[in-house]
Amino acid sequence: MQTQLQEVISYMPEPVLSPEMLVCKDLRKVYPTPKGEYVVLDDLQLSIRQGEFVSIIGHSGCGKSTLLTMMAGLNEISGGQILVDDDVVRDAGPDRAVVFQSPSLLPWLTALQNVMIGVKQVFPGASRAEKEDICKYYLDKVGLGNDFYKRATDLSQGMQQRVGIARAFALKPKVLLLDEPFGMLDSLTRGELQDVLLEIWQKEQITAVAITHDVDESIFLADRVIMMTSGPYAKIGDELVIPIERPRNRKDVLEHPDYYDYRGYLLNFLNH
Amino acid sequence: MKDKSIKMLKTIGLGFTEPLIRLFSGEEPAKNGKLFFKQALLPLLSIFLFIAIWYAGATALYNSEAEVRIEKARAEQGEEAALAMRKCIESGDVSCQPNTLPSPAQVYTAFKALWQDHLSISEKKADFKARVADTNSEREAQGLAPITYTGRPSFLDQIGTSLKTVAAGFLLAVFIAVPIGIVIGLSASLRTSFNWLIQIFKPVSPVVWLLLVFMIVKTVITDPSIDKSFIISSISVGLCAMWATLINTSMGVSTVDKDYINVAKVLKLSIGQNIFKIVLPASLPLIFTGLRITVSVAWMVLIAIELLAQSPGLGSFVWEEFQNGANDSNAKIIVAMFVIGIIGFLLDRIMLSVQNMMSFNKGIA
Numbered sequence: 001m002q003t004q005l006q007e008v009i010s011y012m013p014e015p016v017l018s019p020e021m022l023v024c025k026d027l028r029k030v031y032p033t034p035k036g037e038y039v040v041l042d043d044l045q046l047s048i049r050q051g052e053f054v055s056i057i058g059h060s061g062c063g064k065s066t067l068l069t070m071m072a073g074l075n076e077i078s079g080g081q082i083l084v085d086d087d088v089v090r091d092a093g094p095d096r097a098v099v100f101q102s103p104s105l106l107p108w109l110t111a112l113q114n115v116m117i118g119v120k121q122v123f124p125g126a127s128r129a130e131k132e133d134i135c136k137y138y139l140d141k142v143g144l145g146n147d148f149y150k151r152a153t154d155l156s157q158g159m160q161q162r163v164g165i166a167r168a169f170a171l172k173p174k175v176l177l178l179d180e181p182f183g184m185l186d187s188l189t190r191g192e193l194q195d196v197l198l199e200i201w202q203k204e205q206i207t208a209v210a211i212t213h214d215v216d217e218s219i220f221l222a223d224r225v226i227m228m229t230s231g232p233y234a235k236i237g238d239e240l241v242i243p244i245e246r247p248r249n250r251k252d253v254l255e256h257p258d259y260y261d262y263r264g265y266l267l268n269f270l271n272h
Numbered sequence: 273m274k275d276k277s278i279k280m281l282k283t284i285g286l287g288f289t290e291p292l293i294r295l296f297s298g299e300e301p302a303k304n305g306k307l308f309f310k311q312a313l314l315p316l317l318s319i320f321l322f323i324a325i326w327y328a329g330a331t332a333l334y335n336s337e338a339e340v341r342i343e344k345a346r347a348e349q350g351e352e353a354a355l356a357m358r359k360c361i362e363s364g365d366v367s368c369q370p371n372t373l374p375s376p377a378q379v380y381t382a383f384k385a386l387w388q389d390h391l392s393i394s395e396k397k398a399d400f401k402a403r404v405a406d407t408n409s410e411r412e413a414q415g416l417a418p419i420t421y422t423g424r425p426s427f428l429d430q431i432g433t434s435l436k437t438v439a440a441g442f443l444l445a446v447f448i449a450v451p452i453g454i455v456i457g458l459s460a461s462l463r464t465s466f467n468w469l470i471q472i473f474k475p476v477s478p479v480v481w482l483l484l485v486f487m488i489v490k491t492v493i494t495d496p497s498i499d500k501s502f503i504i505s506s507i508s509v510g511l512c513a514m515w516a517t518l519i520n521t522s523m524g525v526s527t528v529d530k531d532y533i534n535v536a537k538v539l540k541l542s543i544g545q546n547i548f549k550i551v552l553p554a555s556l557p558l559i560f561t562g563l564r565i566t567v568s569v570a571w572m573v574l575i576a577i578e579l580l581a582q583s584p585g586l587g588s589f590v591w592e593e594f595q596n597g598a599n600d601s602n603a604k605i606i607v608a609m610f611v612i613g614i615i616g617f618l619l620d621r622i623m624l625s626v627q628n629m630m631s632f633n634k635g636i637a
Contacts, residue, residue: 074534092537104531108553117549121539171539 021050021085021207022071022175028079029066040066042233044080046226048207055210055218057266058228064211067228068179071209072098085174094122097168099181103160105152105167111139111159112148115167122171138166141200158189162196169200176201178210182217191250194220202247215266219244220253225262227269238269282628288312323376330375337370366599374603379610382603390426397421425584431611434578434585437502438570438619441509445566449514450559453521454547457555463522474515478573482508482580501583508577513570520562524555560630564623571616586612 027044030037040063048054058064069075071082073092082089084096097118105114115135123131139148142162152160161181168176181197182190194217201208212218218225219242229237244256253259274297278290291307294300338361346354360368374382400421408418425433456462485508493500528551536550578587590608593601 072538074537092534093540094538096538098534098538100531100534102531104529104535106532106535106550106553108556118539121541 018050018052020047020083021052022046022048022209023083024067024071024080025083026080027067027070027077027082029063029070029075030078039232040234041231042235044235046236048209050207051205052224053201053208053210053222054224054226055212055222056226056228057212057215057218057270058234059230059270060213062228062230063234064228065179068098068177068209068211071175072096072177074098094118094171095174097171097173097176099161099164099168099176099178101180101183103152103157103164105155105160105163107151107153110149110151111144111155111163111166112136114152114163115139115170118167118171134170135166138170138200139163141169141203142166142196158185158193161185161193165193165197165200169204169206173206176206176208178208180211180213183213190217195250197221198248215263215270218266219259219262220248220250225266227266240265288315327376330373330378333372334370334375337372341368341370369599371597371599371602374600374606378600378603379606382600383607385600386427386604386607390428393423393426393429396423427589427608430585430589431615433502433583434574434587435615437506437578437583437585438509438567438574440502440506441513441570441574442567444507444510445514445517445570446563448510449517449562449566450521453518453559453562454525454551457522457525458547458551460526463526470515470518474519476512478508478512478576479580481511482577485511486581501581505574505577505581505583505585508581509570509574512573512577513566516565516569517559517562520558520565521555524558524562525551528554556630557627560623560627564620564627567619567623568616571612571619575612 024044024046027041027046028039029041030039032038044067056064056067066075070077071084071089073089073096077089089096105111106117109117112132112135115138116131119126119131119134123134126134136145136148139145142165144159144162144166147155147159152163155163161184165181178197182193185193198221208221210218210221212221222242225240225242226236227238227240228234240262242262244253244258274293278293281287281289281293288311291304291311295304295308338358341361342354342357345357357368361370400423404419411418452466456466482504485504489500489504489507493503532550532554536546541549574585575587575590577583578585579591580587582588586608590605593604593608
């Protein structure tokens with residue numbers, strides 16, 4: 001099976017390569033502990049092209065969330081560098097929108113206001129009506145067309161995460177970073193939100209990086225699955241291209257002849 | 273409609289009427305009847321029990337004091353004087369009544385007397401105002417200050433003064449404690465550097481604060497026409513009461529959810545936006561908890577402070593009645609005690625409703 005898959009991959013037509021959008025060079029992350037330094041990530045190299053959807057899987061505690069927060073600029077980089085569109089990442093910014101694991105909405109604001117607070121930062125020149133149109137467009141896209149004025153606390157967990165996705169896309173970021181975005185949801189809601197996410201992403205073609213520990217999710221979402229070795233000194237262990245054509249729907253992906261080969265390949269990596 | 277009014281009643285702290293409303297609309301009579309008994313009738317019963325114990329206690333104290341008086345008369349002036357004393361006490365004559373804990377009935381009488389007193393004083397005031405109206409308009413035309421009523425304040429006036437003092441002290445506490453709380457909440461090093469000062473000043477007694485404020489105000493304000501006692505007492509109240517707000521604000525600000533901070537970082541909010549859009553709203557529930565404590569502390573220390581500062585409020589009312597030693601003084605002091613308690617309770621309820629409205633977690637507002 002392994003060789004079969006290798007063949008599939010090697011016979012793939014050479015894709016037209018878009019420019020690099022997100023690059024990690026010799027990336028290193030060290031946490032000081034009383035017993036000395038704990039090296040989470042070491043010598044990590046990664047290059048993601050514009051418009052690519054990459055998912056990163058690995059065992060919990062391997063440092064994949066650390067990697068994502070470093071890309072977001074929310075976590076200090078101990079060594080090496082991260083480049084986004086050829087600019088070195090120094091701190092957080094709206095060009096790298098983050099969808100956190102918990103929805104992280106501001107509970108005293110409505111759904112619309114939660115999206116608006118970001119839109120105001122990114123489009124300071126736009127008129128009030130234009131800004132509101134942007135917010136409403138994305139809230140409508142994530143299926144909250146009737147809930148603009150509901151308070152965040154009155155929304156279910158799944159609906160809150162929908163607002164989180166709308167907020168991220170409304171920033172028109174260069175890179176979308178998703179930190180186990182559906183990890184806290186039940187499997188039905190998770191499936192719905194994966195569909196919503198892919199649908200908008202298909203339209204916007206934003207470079208996206210999703211951290212996940214769900215093998216099926218990683219295949220369904222991504223063009224390329226990055227596998228991280230377990231820490232300490234975690235780095236990229238392997239990667240797998242998922243050439244299933246887009247736009248994807250769940251049924252076609254599950255029935256794709258190579259689906260179980262991809263799945264087996266990933267599980268095989270995780271189990272060793 | 274019904275659910276809305278219940279929600280509102282709950283917000284203003286009258287949640288115990290909920291079963292009664294449900295009962296009247298015929299909703300689960302058995303369950304709501306039981307609930308009403310538990311939430312409204314039981315507290316009422318306990319109040320009756322309290323009055324009964326008070327009555328019994330007051331009677332016992334009255335009898336024992338009466339006996340002492342009779343015995344004293346017997347020892348000093350002989351049997352005849354003792355009999356006369358007994359008769360005098362039984363007749364209810366003011367001159368020989370035992371001076372002890374007043375009974376509920378006496379307190380009620382004193383309450384009515386205070387109310388009558390208030391009515392007659394207001395009448396006098398209105399009368400005075402009518403009489404000087406012409407003179408005052410003339411004086412106003414000449415640019416002179418109008419003549420004001422300078423008679424004795426009524427009990428209600430004194431309540432008003434006390435409320436004004438507390439309001440001023442509370443506002444002062446808010447304007448000092450909230451900004452400082454935010455600033456030291458934002459910076460861990462400021463927090464540690466201020467911590468000792470806060471911990472040292474927090475337990476200082478209201479009386480000492482009053483003396484400190486007195487030292488300063490006496491020097492700063494030399495104009496005799498300014499009412500110093502009001503300024504001194506309200507500043508002292510503010511200083512005593514602000515600590516809860518200061519500590520809660522700094523704690524609220526320093527423990528804002530990390531997720532919200534990350535959102536602010538990703539959106540690159542400026543410091544001002546960060547404070548007003550993220551930090552302040554996130555810490556409002558804790559700030560209001562602090563303010564609620566501040567109000568109750570302010571009301572509690574007010575009486576002691578007024579008593580010492582000679583500010584014409586409830587505190588000085590209590591002190592004057594105690595010094596006065598008239599026949600119904602004790603009863604008036606007890607009336608003041610209940611008034612102080614009830615007003616304190618109402619103030620707390622008001623703050624609680626404001627707190628409920630501000631707290632986003634409960635989804636009210």
